[in-house]
Every structure is written in C-alpha cells, then in structure tokens.
Amino acid sequence: MNNLLKWPALVSSALLVSLALTACVSTPTSAPSAATQQRIEAAQTRADHEALASFYDQEAANARAAAVEHRKMAKGYLSYQPGRGGGNMVAHCNSVASSYDKIAVDFDGMSASHRRMAGQAKS
Numbered sequence: 001m002n003n004l005l006k007w008p009a010l011v012s013s014a015l016l017v018s019l020a021l022t023a024c025v026s027t028p029t030s031a032p033s034a035a036t037q038q039r040i041e042a043a044q045t046r047a048d049h050e051a052l053a054s055f056y057d058q059e060a061a062n063a064r065a066a067a068v069e070h071r072k073m074a075k076g077y078l079s080y081q082p083g084r085g086g087g088n089m090v091a092h093c094n095s096v097a098s099s100y101d102k103i104a105v106d107f108d109g110m111s112a113s114h115r116r117m118a119g120q121a122k123s
Helices: 002-025 034-042 046-078 086-120
Strands: none
Touching: 034 046, 046 086
C-alpha cells in the first residue's frame, strides 16, 4: 500500500523532468522558411537588405532570450539535491545557452553583412 501512494508522486516528477528536458533540448536547427529564402534570393535594393538586417537583428534577440531562459533553467537545477539527477542538467542547459549565444553572434554578423549590402545598393 505504501508503494501505491508513492506512484502518483513518481509519475508527477517524471512528467516535470520530461518537460524540462524537452525545453532544454530545443536548439534552433531549422532552415530558413521558404519566404525568408525568397527574400534572401530576391534582395537587391537598400530596403530589401535593411529588412533582412532587421530580421536578423530580431533573430539574434530571440537567440539571446533563449540563452537567458536556459541559464534560468540551469539555476533551477542547481537546487536539486545530490542523487536526484540535476547535476547533468545544469551542464546541459548551460551548453544549450552557450549555443544560443553563438547563434546570436552569427545572426549579428548576418545583419551587419546586409547593412553593408544596403549601403552598396543603388536604391
């Protein structure tokens, strides 16, 4: 009977951990949408390149926000008691946050490139 009472708590804990794992695993790996790809291929004017630069600025901001959220998750795992499995999650979440930091820097570079192209465009 005692084990039967522990079962709901174990299921609840497992669900919470699986939700946290799902959140930590989400790294941006998708290719640009078809619409974005078309905008990239068609960009010729100053306005086209400025619009793409703004798009990449927003993508960089999104990546930085994701890094902040993953660092918050890592801090949450620091409170886990030894033996409850939180230690590996701290490293994992911090690694994902670092990946988002790098992605943000890459998006900054893409934005800067399109701003240079905008400056060189004829109209």
